Amino acid sequence: MAEERxxxxxxxxxxxxxxxxxVPKALKTEMLLEFARKMPPLPEGMKGKLEQVHECTTPFFVHAEIKDRRVHLYFDAPQEAPxxxxxxxxxxxxxEGESPEAVLSVPEDFYTLARLEEIITPLRLRGLQAVLMRIKRQVREAQG
Incomplete structure (x- = not known):
């Protein structure tokens, strides 16, 4: 079942x-911190296009757009929000760079396959789910 998902x-x-x-729980935290460091910087002029994800307890903003049949993602979040x-x-x-169809096919609870619930609270996981839902809605809107 997990392989299928x-x-x-x-x-x-x-x-x-x-x-x-x-990876074990202790390493999972380190890996998440590495992903936090990898969050791409926001390009100039993008701030006004971002949508706030109100389900996140921390101010978090996202924008998805399609260029040349590829999805491009932009994020903004405080440095102190790992x-x-x-x-x-x-x-x-x-x-990043996937087709709209590939992005739209991602299950909203994909994070369960990574066993993130071992180290992240349900409230935060709902925030992650909300971010993905915003991305998918923005991709659908961009498709017209």
């Missing part, structure tokens, strides 16, 4: 999920 994810997101799901920055880093690594 994993196969629904784009290859790079599969790699992220497999890596996180295969959990949401880790979510952004994970999603950027796993979904």
């Amino acid at each position: 994993l196969a629904q994810l784009p290859p790079r997101l599969q790699n992220v999920v497999k890596a996180l799901g295969s 959990t949401v920055r880790a979510f952004a880093g994970m999603l950027a690594e796993g979904l």
